[in-house]
Amino acid sequence: xxxxxxxxxxxxxxxxxxxxxxxxxxxxxxxxxxxxxxxxxxxxxxxxxxxxxxxxxxxxxxxxxxxxxxxxxxxxxxxxxxxxxxxxxxxxxxxxxxxxxxxxxxxxxxxxxxxxxxxxxxxxxxxxxxxxxxxxxxxxxxxxxxxxx
Amino acid sequence: xxxxxxxxxxxxxxxxxxxxxxxxxxxxxxxxxxxxxxxxxxxxxxxxxxxxxxxxxxxxxxxxxxxxxx
Numbered sequence: 257x258x259x260x261x262x263x264x265x266x267x268x269x270x271x272x273x274x275x276x277x278x279x280x281x282x283x284x285x286x287x288x289x290x291x292x293x294x295x296x297x298x299x300x301x302x303x304x305x306x307x308x309x310x311x312x313x314x315x316x317x318x319x320x321x322x323x324x325x326x327x328x329x330x331x332x333x334x335x336x337x338x339x340x341x342x343x344x345x346x347x348x349x350x351x352x353x354x355x356x357x358x359x360x361x362x363x364x365x366x367x368x369x370x371x372x373x374x375x376x377x378x379x380x381x382x383x384x385x386x387x388x389x390x391x392x393x394x395x396x397x398x399x400x401x402x403x404x405x
Numbered sequence: 406x407x408x409x410x411x412x413x414x415x416x417x418x419x420x421x422x423x424x425x426x427x428x429x430x431x432x433x434x435x436x437x438x439x440x441x442x443x444x445x446x447x448x449x450x451x452x453x454x455x456x457x458x459x460x461x462x463x464x465x466x467x468x469x470x471x472x473x474x475x
Contacts, residue, residue, distance in 0.1 A: 267470060285435075285463055297447065297464065298435075298461060298462070298463050298464060299463060299464040299466075300463055300464070300465045300466075313466060315430075315446055315447055316447065319446070319448065372466075373466070374466055374468070375430075375465065375466035
């Protein structure tokens, strides 16, 4: 399955990159549901090889009826370190059913986070261990090809 | 000469979302990429979409600040 990236608007131009006013992002459409239940919520998800985990906003968990903060807690943070370090938070992990582009369904252990800038992030554990992705930036827009392993 | 090739629908969606409310869930019609609902919670966005006849929208989180994240 090949899918073009989505163009995300930015608040201010990227001065270091010809004042670009948007950023191309690799996004897939997923459905998520509790284990052994239909995947009820359909949302845009960011493909993020830099994330060790699949993450959802906590309100996705609440909407699914998951008691999200009863999950397995894992402290997480951004890449910055030292005095300027970004805020740390806790992700609570639960097993969920994930349907990718209505083509494939996998069970993943995903973290639910109170404040997340995306509805869903697809990371290494759960997503990239089940799917191979090829990121092609030779085209405009860039595209991602995804294969079930 | 300007290109006349049709742009991907997803690009058009982005331009709509740039004008959308922040810090809210957005419900988007999967067929024509219209914004059909917004809400501070998922249920409100889904209910607005349903009122507009879209029962299975795609939900997109519109962050408070669209900055570059690494």
